[in-house]
Amino acid sequence: MSAVDLQGGAGPGGRVLAIVTQPLVVATLLIVGLLVLGEAISPGFASAQQILRLLIVAALLGIVAAGQNLVILGGREGIDLSVGGVVSLSAIVAGNLMNGQDGGIVPAILACLATGAFFGLLNGIGVTLLRIPPLVMTLGMLGVLQGLLVVIRQGIPSGLAAPALSEFVTRPFLFGLPGIIWLWVAIGLVMAFMLKRTVFGHRIYAIGANEQAAYMAGVPVRRMRIALFMLSGAFASVAGICLLGYSGSSFANVGEQYMLPSIIAVVFGGTPLSGGKGGYTGTMAGAILLVILQSILTTVNIDESGRQIVFGMTLLVLLLFYGRGRAMRA
Amino acid sequence: MKGAPTAAAAGPAGLRQFLVRFPFLPALCILIVLLALNGIFEPRSLSFRSLTGIVSTYLALMMLAVAQTYVVYAGDIDLSVGAIVSLVNVAIVALLQQMGGGGLTVLAVLGIGLAVGLACGIVNGLVVAWLRLQAIVATFATSILFTGLALWIMPVAGTPAPAAVWRTYGGRILEIPFVFWAVAALALVLAILARTRLTTQLLAVGDDAVRAYQSGLPVTRIRIRGYALCGVFAALAAFCVTGDTASGDPLVGAKMTLSSVAAVVLGGCALSGGVGTVTGSVLAAVIIGLINSLVYFVGTPSEWQNLVQGLAIIVALMAGVLVTRWARS
Numbered sequence: 200m201s202a203v204d205l206q207g208g209a210g211p212g213g214r215v216l217a218i219v220t221q222p223l224v225v226a227t228l229l230i231v232g233l234l235v236l237g238e239a240i241s242p243g244f245a246s247a248q249q250i251l252r253l254l255i256v257a258a259l260l261g262i263v264a265a266g267q268n269l270v271i272l273g274g275r276e277g278i279d280l281s282v283g284g285v286v287s288l289s290a291i292v293a294g295n296l297m298n299g300q301d302g303g304i305v306p307a308i309l310a311c312l313a314t315g316a317f318f319g320l321l322n323g324i325g326v327t328l329l330r331i332p333p334l335v336m337t338l339g340m341l342g343v344l345q346g347l348l349v350v351i352r353q354g355i356p357s358g359l360a361a362p363a364l365s366e367f368v369t370r371p372f373l374f375g376l377p378g379i380i381w382l383w384v385a386i387g388l389v390m391a392f393m394l395k396r397t398v399f400g401h402r403i404y405a406i407g408a409n410e411q412a413a414y415m416a417g418v419p420v421r422r423m424r425i426a427l428f429m430l431s432g433a434f435a436s437v438a439g440i441c442l443l444g445y446s447g448s449s450f451a452n453v454g455e456q457y458m459l460p461s462i463i464a465v466v467f468g469g470t471p472l473s474g475g476k477g478g479y480t481g482t483m484a485g486a487i488l489l490v491i492l493q494s495i496l497t498t499v500n501i502d503e504s505g506r507q508i509v510f511g512m513t514l515l516v517l518l519l520f521y522g523r524g525r526a527m528r529a
Numbered sequence: 530m531k532g533a534p535t536a537a538a539a540g541p542a543g544l545r546q547f548l549v550r551f552p553f554l555p556a557l558c559i560l561i562v563l564l565a566l567n568g569i570f571e572p573r574s575l576s577f578r579s580l581t582g583i584v585s586t587y588l589a590l591m592m593l594a595v596a597q598t599y600v601v602y603a604g605d606i607d608l609s610v611g612a613i614v615s616l617v618n619v620a621i622v623a624l625l626q627q628m629g630g631g632g633l634t635v636l637a638v639l640g641i642g643l644a645v646g647l648a649c650g651i652v653n654g655l656v657v658a659w660l661r662l663q664a665i666v667a668t669f670a671t672s673i674l675f676t677g678l679a680l681w682i683m684p685v686a687g688t689p690a691p692a693a694v695w696r697t698y699g700g701r702i703l704e705i706p707f708v709f710w711a712v713a714a715l716a717l718v719l720a721i722l723a724r725t726r727l728t729t730q731l732l733a734v735g736d737d738a739v740r741a742y743q744s745g746l747p748v749t750r751i752r753i754r755g756y757a758l759c760g761v762f763a764a765l766a767a768f769c770v771t772g773d774t775a776s777g778d779p780l781v782g783a784k785m786t787l788s789s790v791a792a793v794v795l796g797g798c799a800l801s802g803g804v805g806t807v808t809g810s811v812l813a814a815v816i817i818g819l820i821n822s823l824v825y826f827v828g829t830p831s832e833w834q835n836l837v838q839g840l841a842i843i844v845a846l847m848a849g850v851l852v853t854r855w856a857r858s
Contacts, residue, residue, distance in 0.1 A: 346835035514673065
């Protein structure tokens with residue numbers, strides 16, 4: 200998309216406030232600002248307990264966004280619209296395999312990871328070997344997954360989360376934080392290490408910045424891209440399992456709400472949709488920002504329409520801070 | 530956008546040129562095959578009556594596919610088209626409910642509906658082309674905004690449209706169903722639009738925005754016009770939805786956005802811009818309708834229908850992309 204190809208330069212704001220407009224700094228400042236605002240509107244909004252609840256919700260979104268982040272970093276219009284379907288599918292697969300029993304957790308995790316990676320593999324094959332644009336391929340895959348969910352739902356009940364899984368997601372585990380937060384922190388550290396310190400990570404930036412050059416330099420571009428889509432599917436399935444633990448049982452299309460927000464979180468984190476630059480640390484902040492924003496809007500006493508209008512407008516204003524396209528020059 | 534090559538040239542090279550000249554041909558072939566299959570599995574499905582039914586159900590998607598096409602021409606994308614459909618749908622139903630369903634009033638309200646669609650399109654254009662936000666995320670944000678406005682106008686679904694609206698949409702003029710008149714009018718409008726400078730400019734911008742700019746085209750303004758045109762056609766799609774469902778629903782269009790993108794790709798447009806025809810998009814919208822009816826007619830158990838539809842559409846999408854690329858290689 201030409202609009203995306205033109206990304207890169209900082210907007211007029213960037214010239215004025217070069218440091219303050221670093222995506223991570225912007226997101227962090229906005230998070231603090233929104234917490235203060237929330238506390239002002241409704242005392243108790245920024246209480247430790249509330250913040251913890253927000254972090255759990257943000258972790259679910261953030262884990263989906265990790266895979267989305269990788270696919271987008273890999274460039275060539277990389278995007279994964281099928282993550283929502285994978286989240287829903289693994290929530291239901293996990294729910295049925297564990298069915299309220301702790302003993303079923305390990306098989307459930309393995310089965311979900313395999314499922315997510317499998318659909319990622321199909322996406323990756325379509326995108327690389329058949330050279331279908333990622334948007335089209337993953338959009339089609341989303342349709343298939345939604346159909347598959349209907350079939351599965353007819354045959355089997357929605358399933359129950361194992362008690363240990365629910366505890367992992369909602370109860371304090373270490374230093375008062377639940378396991379899912381630690382999992383998210385671990386994912387964040389692994390992602391940061393992988394992207395900055397490993398050959399695999401450097402190759403992601405290489406194919407995202409210039410696929411042709413990366414290919415010439417000996418990067419196995421196709422295998423890389425397939426791996427990125429598989430990771431995206433795997434991350435989405437991890438989020439699906441955690442979501443099951445959060446809600447207790449899986450219900451229809453729980454994952455759909457993650458599709459576009461996961462992309463927004465990545466963009467808020469400073470990774471442009473054209474790929475090749477950015478990272479996951481910003482995305483984590485982006486996910487927290489998005490969740491706090493939604494939470495403030497639910498706290499404020501306005502009806503659903505007003506909430507959506509304000510949310511849409513705020514997203515537009517926030518997007519002005521991130522990756523605006525370059526102006527045309529002759 | 531090339532000069533007319535001789536279609537008569539034999540061999541694959543000739544076929545390729547033919548496909549480049551008429552990118553909607555794969556879609557047309559799929560359409561004919563689907564019609565034949567529908568006829569084989571359920572002869573009655575090719576009756577005038579059931580074809581009328583398919584057209585009146587999928588006319589909205591045809592309009593919306595056309596809307597998306599003009600944006601994709603320029604290499605952009607609009608994920609808010611479904612929200613525009615919802616907004617225009619509730620706006621006209623709410624207005625009609627207040628002002629009554631007289632003939633002139635309906636026309637005036639439809640005019641307002643078009644204006645609402647146009648305004649939404651211009652907002653999208655300003656946000657994407659003028660503020661230079663990334664189209665996918667920016668139009669997702671505006672879709673939330675438009676959905677909020679729709680919910681503000683009508684918080685819950687169910688307000689009925691006046692009888693005049695659905696009687697006209699489902700009725701006949703001179704013994705020919707209204708929807709066929711609408712398709713004919715659409716064909717005429719599209720034929721005229723295809724000959725305007727705007728279409729050429731949109732395709733030029735989509736082909737290479739920088740070169741278009743360097744050759745003196747007002748790229749930003751052209752992209753905004755593309756979005757504006759998209760908004761107008763989304764409003765037309767909303768009219769069809771209103772005629773078909775005879776009620777207002779603030780979320781009615783949400784499911785249509787991704788179908789419109791699928792239709793555009795299926796119709797032979799490149800999402801990178803610069804290539805495509807509105808004809809292809811219209812045919813592709815009918816294809817999606819025919820796939821859905823075929824899945825029903827071959828006797829697929831109801832719970833499997835969505836999956837089979839999903840598989841058929843992904844296969845059709847891949848085939849479309851592969852054929853188009855083969856033609857242009």
